[in-house]
Amino acid sequence: MDLVNHLNDRLLFAIPKKGRLYQKAIEILKGSDINFHRSQRLDIALSTNLPIALIFLPAADIPMFVGEGKCDLGITGIDQVREANIDVEALMDLKFGSCKLQVQVPANGPYTKPEELIGKTIVSSFTNLTRAYFAQLEGVPESQMSTRVKFVGGSVEASCALGIADAIVDLVESGETMRAAGLTDIATVLDTSAHLIQSKHPKGDLTLIKTIKSRIEGVLTAQRYVYCTYNAPKDRLSEILVVTPGRKAPTISNINDDGWVAVCAMIEKSKKGLVMDELKSKGATDIIVFDISNCRV
Numbered sequence: 001m002d003l004v005n006h007l008n009d010r011l012l013f014a015i016p017k018k019g020r021l022y023q024k025a026i027e028i029l030k031g032s033d034i035n036f037h038r039s040q041r042l043d044i045a046l047s048t049n050l051p052i053a054l055i056f057l058p059a060a061d062i063p064m065f066v067g068e069g070k071c072d073l074g075i076t077g078i079d080q081v082r083e084a085n086i087d088v089e090a091l092m093d094l095k096f097g098s099c100k101l102q103v104q105v106p107a108n109g110p111y112t113k114p115e116e117l118i119g120k121t122i123v124s125s126f127t128n129l130t131r132a133y134f135a136q137l138e139g140v141p142e143s144q145m146s147t148r149v150k151f152v153g154g155s156v157e158a159s160c161a162l163g164i165a166d167a168i169v170d171l172v173e174s175g176e177t178m179r180a181a182g183l184t185d186i187a188t189v190l191d192t193s194a195h196l197i198q199s200k201h202p203k204g205d206l207t208l209i210k211t212i213k214s215r216i217e218g219v220l221t222a223q224r225y226v227y228c229t230y231n232a233p234k235d236r237l238s239e240i241l242v243v244t245p246g247r248k249a250p251t252i253s254n255i256n257d258d259g260w261v262a263v264c265a266m267i268e269k270s271k272k273g274l275v276m277d278e279l280k281s282k283g284a285t286d287i288i289v290f291d292i293s294n295c296r297v
């Protein structure tokens with residue numbers, strides 16, 4: 001099938017084609033019921049249930065495609081958006097791909113503060129952000145800065161050991177790569193995570209964009225919350241409800257026992273242990289927690 005000829009009447013949605021963001025981005029699409037079949041080695045996939053075409057691109061190229069309006073929506077790291085210095089709308093923090101862009105130096109070397117690197121050589125894949133950071137540190141425009149910034153596309157962490165850099169600016173999540181290369185961090189240039197981004201001048205159907213956004217919000221909410229239900233004695237209800245206020249308010253239903261009601265509320269997954277302990281200690285019984293597979297909020 002000539003896929004390119006099927007793109008005109010579809011909303012183009014840019015997705016990272018590989019790397020750290022790929023798997024989680026695919027999970028978001030699945031959770032949002034955006035079904036598609038991607039043929040091997042093809043970077044375009046037509047959704048089978050919505051007028052959407054998924055365009056698989058390197059994470060670093062997505063800001064440009066969305067910024068220039070070639071794609072209406074995209075998923076990429078906010079680091080890539082800032083590095084590309086392209087004007088797009090950051091619609092939503094997707095809460096994955098979280099890491100820091102950091103200044104790193106040899107752990108047993110002479111540098112302990114970024115100011116000590118002024119006039120030295122820094123290697124990074126994020127040369128624009130690195131230049132901007134050191135120009136600001138020097139207090140001069142980039143055209144006048146003395147710090148040299150060189151580009152390396154990958155394995156940036158090897159640059160100091162190989163003698164091409166005094167320091168690097170690279171992403172750190174667990175810190176394993178940094179420590180394995182004998183480096184330590186001395187400053188943070190940027191905190192980043194994956195975002196849903198939108199063109200400032202979308203060409204596609206605005207209602208569809210709104211629907212996609214609401215579905216993705218639903219996926220994120222379903223990941224963050226669980227559904228909690230329990231029975232509560234009426235005479236302690238007010239103190240028990242404080243524990244599970246719900247997103248809007250808890251649902252309270254009568255049950256076939258005059259002294260009791262059933263309560264349902266969404267609670268934060270990360271707090272469920274504490275919430276269940278507290279409910280029990282205040283007299284609630286039959287406390288059950290369910291995962292939420294999907295929701296709209």
Ligand SMILES: Nc1ncnc2c1ncn2[C@@H]1O[C@H](COP(=O)(O)OP(=O)(O)OP(=O)(O)O)[C@@H](O)[C@H]1O
Binds near residue numbers: 058173
């Ligand atoms: N260790 C990490 N932890 C979390 N997020 C990361 C990490 N490394 C990168 N990211 C995020 O993923 C984005 C893409 O990085 P990645 O290293 O996957 O790039 P890539 O060049 O597309 O893939 P590859 O490294 O496989 O060539 C980064 O811009 C950042 O937002």
Ligand SMILES: O=P(O)(O)OC[C@H]1O[C@H](OP(=O)(O)OP(=O)(O)O)[C@H](O)[C@@H]1O
Binds near residue numbers: 155171173174177178
């Ligand atoms: O702090 P950590 O958990 O070790 O993660 C940091 C590493 O992850 C990224 O690289 P990636 O592994 O994606 O490969 P790359 O160097 O080819 O980009 C990043 O560039 C760091 O090297």
